[in-house]
Amino acid sequence: MNxxxxxxxxxxxxxVVALIMVSIVFIQxxxxxxxxxxxxxxxxxxxxxxxxxxxxxxxTAVGPSIAIVIIMIGMMAVVGAPMTWMRLSxxxxxxxxxxxxxxxxxxxxxxxGSPQYDLYAFAxxxxxxxxxxxxxxxxxxxxxTRLESVRKxxxxxxxxxxxxxxxxxxIGAFAxxxxxxxxxxxxxxxxxxxxxxxxxxxxxxxxRYPALKEYTLGLAMVxxxxxxxxxxx
Amino acid sequence: MAEQNxxxxxxxxxxxxxxxxxxxxxxxxxxxxxCLYIYFRYGIFPPWETxxxxxxMVASVYGAFYIVEPxxxxxxxxxxxxxxxxxxxxxxxxxxxxxxMAQEATGVEPGSQEAEVISTLGIxxxxxxxxxxxxxxxxxxxxxxxVFPPFVKKAFAYILPAVFGAVFAQFAIKxxxxxxxxxxxxxxxxxWVKILPVWVVIPACVFGTVALAxxxxxxxxxxxx
Numbered sequence: 162m163n164x165x166x167x168x169x170x171x172x173x174x175x176x177v178v179a180l181i182m183v184s185i186v187f188i189q190x191x192x193x194x195x196x197x198x199x200x201x202x203x204x205x206x207x208x209x210x211x212x213x214x215x216x217x218x219x220x221t222a223v224g225p226s227i228a229i230v231i232i233m234i235g236m237m238a239v240v241g242a243p244m245t246w247m248r249l250s251x252x253x254x255x256x257x258x259x260x261x262x263x264x265x266x267x268x269x270x271x272x273x274g275s276p277q278y279d280l281y282a283f284a285x286x287x288x289x290x291x292x293x294x295x296x297x298x299x300x301x302x303x304x305x306t307r308l309e310s311v312r313k314x315x316x317x318x319x320x321x322x323x324x325x326x327x328x329x330x331x332i333g334a335f336a337x338x339x340x341x342x343x344x345x346x347x348x349x350x351x352x353x354x355x356x357x358x359x360x361x362x363x364x365x366x367x368x369r370y371p372a373l374k375e376y377t378l379g380l381a382m383v384x385x386x387x388x389x390x391x392x393x394x
Numbered sequence: 395m396a397e398q399n400x401x402x403x404x405x406x407x408x409x410x411x412x413x414x415x416x417x418x419x420x421x422x423x424x425x426x427x428x429c430l431y432i433y434f435r436y437g438i439f440p441p442w443e444t445x446x447x448x449x450x451m452v453a454s455v456y457g458a459f460y461i462v463e464p465x466x467x468x469x470x471x472x473x474x475x476x477x478x479x480x481x482x483x484x485x486x487x488x489x490x491x492x493x494x495m496a497q498e499a500t501g502v503e504p505g506s507q508e509a510e511v512i513s514t515l516g517i518x519x520x521x522x523x524x525x526x527x528x529x530x531x532x533x534x535x536x537x538x539x540x541v542f543p544p545f546v547k548k549a550f551a552y553i554l555p556a557v558f559g560a561v562f563a564q565f566a567i568k569x570x571x572x573x574x575x576x577x578x579x580x581x582x583x584x585x586w587v588k589i590l591p592v593w594v595v596i597p598a599c600v601f602g603t604v605a606l607a608x609x610x611x612x613x614x615x616x617x618x619x
Binding site: 179185186187188189192193197199200203206211214219222227230231233234237244245249251253257261264265269280281287288291293295296297308312321322323324325328331333336337340343344348349353354355357358361377378379381382383384388389 | 398402404405406410413414415417418422427431432433438448449453455457464465466469474478480482483484487488491496503504506507508512513514519521523527528529530533535536539542545547550553554555558559561562563565567568572573576577579580581584596599601603604606607608611
């Protein structure tokens, strides 16, 4: 990449632009958190329970966040630190964003990351990522409330069935997510099985030591990951 | 019960819709700011035909997911979770597991009002942690990664399969029959049928499992009678 472009993709202006978008994500999470705490008071939920839920989410997020950070470095080399920061703070994981950036450059006849990759191609890459991310932002803003009414209708105000419905949706989604890794075999399949078994063991252990409960998933994923990595050689 | 619903509607659902829609509309603009900045600062704005071409290219790869993902994950994420997850991304590796763990740790009944509140807190907590992580890395760059020994860095390549296996196990021990019914669906579709695109396989797995769970629920009700 020519030094001129390298300077531009890491320029102050782009940092400011990225900061705006990252702030929106952060502020939204803060607003929802505040609203959840208010609602908790209104429906007489104890504050400790809320804090436990918040903590459990934060603890569980640590492992996957480290994995994101490790992938991030590669993307920073090609689209610069500010745009990587912005795009990985919003919808579209690293491979999705890189594909969109590649397609954008391709539309103007340039290979992504090649010596011909210039400011014009960088602009096209940005259009690729922006147009792609907009798809999810658009659909969600317009149709989320409609999905809520569908859920209410299907749930039918029956708590037992609604609980099973939610559980079944999660089981179906994660059966899909893990099956690709199971079919891949090798360390990936070992990772799935080791993650699953250690989760069951940690949950059993948490019955005896309840303080452990909010750590179970965070621990199970790290144990599963190291077992898989052990067999990867 | 009706009064309780009214309270929840006013203290949670309505404000959540307002916050969700307003923040997403602002994000629509923020999302295109880099393109606008490059135009105003460097005078580069591709011709509309080129922009349309780029849009067709990305939408032909990902377009189906814009629709399929919010629908497929809605029952798990709920309303506020959907607004947060489709702004902040990382749904399968972060939002779903963190929501599930928050609910597990607090022992709330899935699908209930309490679950909705706790799931919101779990997902918001995960957004905060991962935004901080990404921000630190953007600022500190490669130096941050030197704290991890190489074998640890390599091991993180396998965290996803472990997350997926662990979350599946977490739900499957609660509903073992549903878990057993769910596994063959993706294995058959991905390992044997093979020709279906991913955007068909995801909803087929989610709604196929929900349909089987419904059948199982009704059979069990009949058995009890």
